Amino acid sequence: xxxxxxxxxxxxxxxxxNPSEVPTRIEAATPGIETASPAPESAGPVLVPxxxxxxxxxxxxxxxxxxxxxxxxxxxxAYIDALSVAGFDRGAMQVTEDESTVGNPxxxxxxxxxxxxxxxxxxxxxxxxxxPVAVVVPGILDGGCLVGNTRPIDW
Numbered sequence: 001x002x003x004x005x006x007x008x009x010x011x012x013x014x015x016x017x018n019p020s021e022v023p024t025r026i027e028a029a030t031p032g033i034e035t036a037s038p039a040p041e042s043a044g045p046v047l048v049p050x051x052x053x054x055x056x057x058x059x060x061x062x063x064x065x066x067x068x069x070x071x072x073x074x075x076x077x078a079y080i081d082a083l084s085v086a087g088f089d090r091g092a093m094q095v096t097e098d099e100s101t102v103g104n105p106x107x108x109x110x111x112x113x114x115x116x117x118x119x120x121x122x123x124x125x126x127x128x129x130x131x132p133v134a135v136v137v138p139g140i141l142d143g144g145c146l147v148g149n150t151r152p153i154d155w
Contacts, residue, residue: 057136061134112146
């Protein structure tokens with residue numbers, strides 16, 4: 001019975017895509033000239049340069065999840081590098097130390113990207129702390145996102 005259903009399904013004509021349902025992405029091919037190109041159907045979140053921190057939270061969260069599932073889930077540098085590759089401004093980032101003052105692995109690390117008056121903040125912790133967190137919070141008055149000591153992003 002299943003073989004017959006597959007044979008019938010294989011003979012059906014493919015449905016034409018509805019142009020209003022095909023996602024597009026605007027890319028600047030030439031300065032000042034925007035062109036539309038089809039976005040791959042499997043494309044995930046993208047950077048929204050003119051958007052808000054909330055608009056960019058899906059991409060930030062996706063990057064955090066990707067690093068978390070990779071080989072260096074407790075390395076602040078891995079998050080900063082991945083966020084930079086995704087298009088976030090490295091100059092607007094902060095990250096806490098990976099180690100405590102006595103050389104032990106930090107219980108948790110935080111990293112952030114300042115976005116106008118708000119901040120995209122991520123936090124990951126050692127086993128037992130649960131899944132990573134990615135949120136949008138108001139920026140602090142000094143222009144940063146994280147309170148306390150952060151390490152220089154000088155690599």
